[in-house]
Amino acid sequence: MALPELFHDLLFDYTLRTVALGAAILGCVSGTLGSYAVLRRQSLLGDAISHAALPGIALAFLLTGSKAPLVLVLGAAAAGWLGTLLVMGVVRTTRVKFDSALGIILSVFFGVGLVLLTFIQKRPDATQAGLDRFLFGQAATLLAHDVVTMAALGGLALLTMLLFWKELKLLSFDPEFGSTLGFPIRALDVLLTTLLVVAIVVGLQTVGVVLMSALVVAPAAAARQWTNRLGVMVALAGSFGALAGVSGAVLSSSAARLPTGPLIVLCASALVLLSLCLAPNRGIVWNALRQRRNRRRLQVDGEAIP
Amino acid sequence: MSAPQFEIQLIAVVVAAACALPGTFLVLRRMALMSDAISHAILIGIVLAFFITEDLASPLLIVGATLTGVVTVSLVELLHRTGRVREDAAIGLVFPLLFSVAVILIARYADNVHLDTDAVLLGELAFAPFDRVILAGWDLGPRALFIMGAILALNAAVIGLLYKELKLVTFDAGLAAALGFTPAAVHYLLMALVSITAVGAFDAVGSILVVALMIAPPATAYLLTDRLPLMLGLGVLVGAAAAIGGYWLAHWLDASIAGSMATVAGLLFGAACLLAPGRGLIAVARRRAAQRWEFAQTMLAIHLFHHRDAPDAAEESRVAHLETQLRWERRFAEQVVRRAERRGLIRRDGQTLTLTDRGAQLAQEALGG
Numbered sequence: 001m002a003l004p005e006l007f008h009d010l011l012f013d014y015t016l017r018t019v020a021l022g023a024a025i026l027g028c029v030s031g032t033l034g035s036y037a038v039l040r041r042q043s044l045l046g047d048a049i050s051h052a053a054l055p056g057i058a059l060a061f062l063l064t065g066s067k068a069p070l071v072l073v074l075g076a077a078a079a080g081w082l083g084t085l086l087v088m089g090v091v092r093t094t095r096v097k098f099d100s101a102l103g104i105i106l107s108v109f110f111g112v113g114l115v116l117l118t119f120i121q122k123r124p125d126a127t128q129a130g131l132d133r134f135l136f137g138q139a140a141t142l143l144a145h146d147v148v149t150m151a152a153l154g155g156l157a158l159l160t161m162l163l164f165w166k167e168l169k170l171l172s173f174d175p176e177f178g179s180t181l182g183f184p185i186r187a188l189d190v191l192l193t194t195l196l197v198v199a200i201v202v203g204l205q206t207v208g209v210v211l212m213s214a215l216v217v218a219p220a221a222a223a224r225q226w227t228n229r230l231g232v233m234v235a236l237a238g239s240f241g242a243l244a245g246v247s248g249a250v251l252s253s254s255a256a257r258l259p260t261g262p263l264i265v266l267c268a269s270a271l272v273l274l275s276l277c278l279a280p281n282r283g284i285v286w287n288a289l290r291q292r293r294n295r296r297r298l299q300v301d302g303e304a305i306p
Numbered sequence: 307m308s309a310p311q312f313e314i315q316l317i318a319v320v321v322a323a324a325c326a327l328p329g330t331f332l333v334l335r336r337m338a339l340m341s342d343a344i345s346h347a348i349l350i351g352i353v354l355a356f357f358i359t360e361d362l363a364s365p366l367l368i369v370g371a372t373l374t375g376v377v378t379v380s381l382v383e384l385l386h387r388t389g390r391v392r393e394d395a396a397i398g399l400v401f402p403l404l405f406s407v408a409v410i411l412i413a414r415y416a417d418n419v420h421l422d423t424d425a426v427l428l429g430e431l432a433f434a435p436f437d438r439v440i441l442a443g444w445d446l447g448p449r450a451l452f453i454m455g456a457i458l459a460l461n462a463a464v465i466g467l468l469y470k471e472l473k474l475v476t477f478d479a480g481l482a483a484a485l486g487f488t489p490a491a492v493h494y495l496l497m498a499l500v501s502i503t504a505v506g507a508f509d510a511v512g513s514i515l516v517v518a519l520m521i522a523p524p525a526t527a528y529l530l531t532d533r534l535p536l537m538l539g540l541g542v543l544v545g546a547a548a549a550i551g552g553y554w555l556a557h558w559l560d561a562s563i564a565g566s567m568a569t570v571a572g573l574l575f576g577a578a579c580l581l582a583p584g585r586g587l588i589a590v591a592r593r594r595a596a597q598r599w600e601f602a603q604t605m606l607a608i609h610l611f612h613h614r615d616a617p618d619a620a621e622e623s624r625v626a627h628l629e630t631q632l633r634w635e636r637r638f639a640e641q642v643v644r645r646a647e648r649r650g651l652i653r654r655d656g657q658t659l660t661l662t663d664r665g666a667q668l669a670q671e672a673l674g675g
Binding site: 038041042043044046047051090093094095096097098099100101102103104106107108109110111112113114115116117118119122210211213214216217218220221224225257258259261262263265266269272276282284 | 333336337338339341342346388390391392394395397398399402403405406407409410413414514515517518520521522525528529555556559560561562564565566567568569571572575579585587590
């Protein structure tokens with residue numbers, strides 16, 4: 001597909017426009033909030049939250065009988081939130097470590113969700129159609145009002161993040177110092193987790209459970225290479241996420257049978273690879289060049305000594 | 307109980323045991339999420355091997371998938387070693403990428419064969435007894451049982467033979483390196499075991515249950531014991547209990563067996579968190595409460611001991627006075643007095659308290675006398 005044609009479609013083709021906009025929003029929100037997860041060495045929390053959301057989706061459907069996105073998203077958020085609090089609780093009160101707690105909550109919640117889904121499936125009055133798109137994600141089924149819901153929830157999360165900018169920064173870099181200053185560190189921890197939960201459930205139905213975690217980690221990991229400043233990193237991660245979302249959506253429309261979610265992840269991963277190699281100061285290429293320059297300078301100096 | 311029911315439970319128990327053995331070392335080495343990464347990433351190995359063999363039952367699929375598991379681990383390490391990405395982020399970058407490539411390949415080129423992503427993620431144990439090994443007309447049993455039995459035997463053999471090495475590398479990698487063992491080799495061997503187990507098990511139970519059975523039972527055992535051999539054994543037992551309990555839960559709810567097994571594994575872990583002797587939340591809470599009363603009684607004894615022969619003894623020994631002196635609330639003070647009386651530390655005469663000999667002894671011991 002030629003480039004002008006692509007831009008034309010992006011602006012005027014309803015499906016592509018909706019999908020691309022949705023993917024951009026989700027990439028931006030998860031990239032932005034993922035920055036904190038990556039900085040706090042909790043990159044895989046996103047993976048746990050997205051898996052833990054499944055029983056919430058099933059339960060919300062079982063209780064309300066509704067498949068409205070907002071109902072399911074609320075259920076997903078509640079379960080994801082509960083799962084994360086359980087991880088934090090297990091780590092605080094037992095000697096089980098963070099990674100094991102994460103693995104247990106992730107797989108057990110997902111297992112419970114699976115039980116509920118199969119249970120729903122076998123009821124005579126209801127089909128689970130539409131529920132399993134949360135498992136694997138179907139960006140192509142995004143509708144305009146889904147995108148509006150995503151934008152509203154995501155915007156709210158980003159706004160909250162900006163309001164608590166200073167506190168969250170403190171939490172990420174020096175929580176001990178923060179608590180000596182009298183900040184309620186544990187409450188802030190819960191707040192940040194809640195924001196991450198929102199970011200993840202917003203994206204679940206677009207890219208699915210497995211790939212959602214990549215959208216939390218990849219844009220932030222890429223952004224980290226370019227800067228040492230939190231503000232720049234968060235903004236860059238948001239832009240990288242949005243870029244990956246749009247390019248994934250566009251690529252998947254360029255040929256038949258190309259699923260959007262995996263392509264978004266591929267684009268985000270490509271951004272990581274580029275950043276790892278090319279970023280100034282930290283990049284691998286940059287480093288190699290600097291080393292060569294230093295070696296040459298040493299050689300010249302060495303020759304100068306008689 | 308019918309024959310297929312028995313076989314399903316047998317397969318489930320073997321899978322659980324095979325998962326718990328390498329899982330124990332993952333939990334101890336804080337690499338639990340490697341199982342998550344490997345169990346997702348093997349999908350691409352299965353897909354690539356399928357493109358070569360065009361046969362879903364080919365043993366090459368297992369070889370291919372196991373190799374991918376090891377490749378995943380090396381990629382994570384490579385990324386981590388650049389020093390630009392932390393290990394948790396490296397895991398979170400590698401396996402979704404490999405999984406994505408696999409999903410795209412399936413969607414593009416293998417959509418018509420039975421190679422669903424949901425089959426990989428969710429698994430279906432209920433179908434396992436129908437795929438049988440038949441040799442010269444003899445029905446030897448379900449294929450999954452043979453595969454998982456072999457993997458269980460392999461895991462047990464490797465862990466048995468290299469027990470000392472694994473233990474040393476797990477608890478003190480530095481010492482292991484200094485003594486001439488190669489921690490890296492042991493690490494990759496363990497990862498190979500995890501990969502083989504994940505590949506063998508995903509077919510029967512799905513990759514998420516692999517994670518549940520590798521992590522939850524060993525973590526439960528970790529709460530119950532401090533000894534590695536016991537932890538291995540308990541992990542296997544808890545895994546087997548989750549397998550059988552999960553089967554009957556699924557039977558009762560008419561729901562996914564894999565999901566029910568994960569649920570029961572989670573319930574067992576939760577029970578251990580609460581009830582583990584010495585380390586569970588309830589044991590800790592009870593110990594804290596006991597310590598609080600013990601401390602309060604000692605304080606009371608010391609207080610009475612100090613004022614025993616002083617001129618203000620009568621005033622200081624009144625129960626009401628404890629409120630101002632030790633800053634205790636009235637109800638708490640009353641309870642402490644009652645408990646101390648029961649233990650024979652003090653005698654109570656109306657409002658006045660007197661220290662017994664035992665009480666005096668306790669006070670002196672507490673004061674280091």
